[in-house]
Amino acid sequence: MTRRPPIDADLTIDPDIGRASTLPAKVYSDETFYRTILDRVFLRSWQFVGDSSLVRTPTQVHPFTWLEGSLDQPLLLTRDLSDRVHCLSNVCTHRGTTLIEHGGHERTITCRYHGRRFDLDGTCRSMPEFKDVVGFPSEADHLPRVPLGTFPHTASIDLPGPTTGLGRFLFASLRPAMGLGELVGEMERRVGWMPFDEFTFDQARSRDYLVRANWALYCDNYLEGFHIPFVHASLNAALDYGSYTTELYRYSNLQLGVASGGEDVFNLPSRSPDFGRNIAAYYYWLFPNTMFNFYPWGLSVNVVRPVAVNLTKVSFLTYVWDSSRLDRGAGAGLDRVEREDEAVVESVHRGTRSLLYERGRYSPTREQGVHHFHRLLVEAISRPG
Ligand code: FES
Numbered sequence: 001m002t003r004r005p006p007i008d009a010d011l012t013i014d015p016d017i018g019r020a021s022t023l024p025a026k027v028y029s030d031e032t033f034y035r036t037i038l039d040r041v042f043l044r045s046w047q048f049v050g051d052s053s054l055v056r057t058p059t060q061v062h063p064f065t066w067l068e069g070s071l072d073q074p075l076l077l078t079r080d081l082s083d084r085v086h087c088l089s090n091v092c093t094h095r096g097t098t099l100i101e102h103g104g105h106e107r108t109i110t111c112r113y114h115g116r117r118f119d120l121d122g123t124c125r126s127m128p129e130f131k132d133v134v135g136f137p138s139e140a141d142h143l144p145r146v147p148l149g150t151f152p153h154t155a156s157i158d159l160p161g162p163t164t165g166l167g168r169f170l171f172a173s174l175r176p177a178m179g180l181g182e183l184v185g186e187m188e189r190r191v192g193w194m195p196f197d198e199f200t201f202d203q204a205r206s207r208d209y210l211v212r213a214n215w216a217l218y219c220d221n222y223l224e225g226f227h228i229p230f231v232h233a234s235l236n237a238a239l240d241y242g243s244y245t246t247e248l249y250r251y252s253n254l255q256l257g258v259a260s261g262g263e264d265v266f267n268l269p270s271r272s273p274d275f276g277r278n279i280a281a282y283y284y285w286l287f288p289n290t291m292f293n294f295y296p297w298g299l300s301v302n303v304v305r306p307v308a309v310n311l312t313k314v315s316f317l318t319y320v321w322d323s324s325r326l327d328r329g330a331g332a333g334l335d336r337v338e339r340e341d342e343a344v345v346e347s348v349h350r351g352t353r354s355l356l357y358e359r360g361r362y363s364p365t366r367e368q369g370v371h372h373f374h375r376l377l378v379e380a381i382s383r384p385g
Pocket residue numbers: 092093094095096097111112113114115116
């Protein structure tokens with residue numbers, strides 16, 4: 001006997017939240033669904049890479065693994081001698097060696113296996129013992145370029161190509177299903193007034209968490225403030241639960257945290273669309289697995305990476321804008337809030353494996369973000385090819 005019918009489960013999520021049922025439990029626990037989601041959702045997604053200081057000066061190179069733990073794609077950021085930034089495959093086009101192992105400065109990229117050389121824009125320049133090879137070098141010998149985009153200033157550069165004026169935060173995609181602007185455009189319109197270039201990465205306040213649950217359950221939990229009064233006593237005291245709202249966009253959504261008092265809120269400039277309001281936090285979710293949480297002290301980026309069907313690595317990356325405002329309001333005690341979330345998400349993961357649980361319903365007033373995510377996930381899973 002199988003636990004549930006095999007893969008062709010009913011994945012329909014009614015567009016009317018009042019009629020809809022949540023994702024079938026097997027989406028979170030079935031190995032086949034896990035692999036399908038990696039292929040249809042993550043391979044075509046935009047992933048946060050880091051900030052522009054990774055390649056601050058010409059000749060700087062930064063190797064990284066795109067979606068480490070699942071798709072594990074070796075990529076390379078470079079800033080060439082003309083000051084242009086590129087995202088390239090970090091795999092030699094001869095026999096497939098990984099090229100650059102450590103960040104630093106290089107004038108050319110030289111493969112340590114048989115000496116093939118590339119310019120910092122990926123152009124294949126030379127190769128020992130290849131003068132008799134017909135048609136060498138050809139297009140296929142250059143390092144493939146990977147679409148790179150930035151927030152802010154994404155609009156003009158979310159297509160593959162070199163990037164000169166660089167926004168602060170970098171995203172890369174192997175096969176983007178949408179332009180980066182469709183993910184971050186609304187966020188830029190809303191909070192683009194913040195001086196992101198003044199934000200400083202704080203390693204000591206950044207860390208990774210391993211969560212024994214499916215990645216999508218972690219996102220489900222993030223996408224509703226419904227649980228705050230039940231799970232997070234400290235956060236609940238800082239927020240006005242009645243004023244907490246969710247705004248939905250095409251591939252992103254915003255949960256707006258309004259302060260319970262007049263302290264620990266943003267000093268909003270008059271050009272902010274929220275000028276005059278007591279905003280304690282902007283919680284932006286970018287499909288499928290990235291969160292940009294803005295607080296009066298700065299930004300906490302959360303990246304939710306699948307490692308296995310039942311294991312997720314969540315990276316909290318902290319960028320401080322105004323250190324005098326740290327540890328106050330909705331942006332205080334994020335480690336405690338994270339541990340509270342982890343415990344509840346791991347409990348849900350165990351629950352979704354029950355033979356007696358299939359799917360649930362949504363609160364139309366409190367779970368719009370979860371419903372939005374599930375609709376996007378089903379849309380992406382069902383997308384042909
Ligand atoms: S694998 Fe790089 S030169 Fe042979």
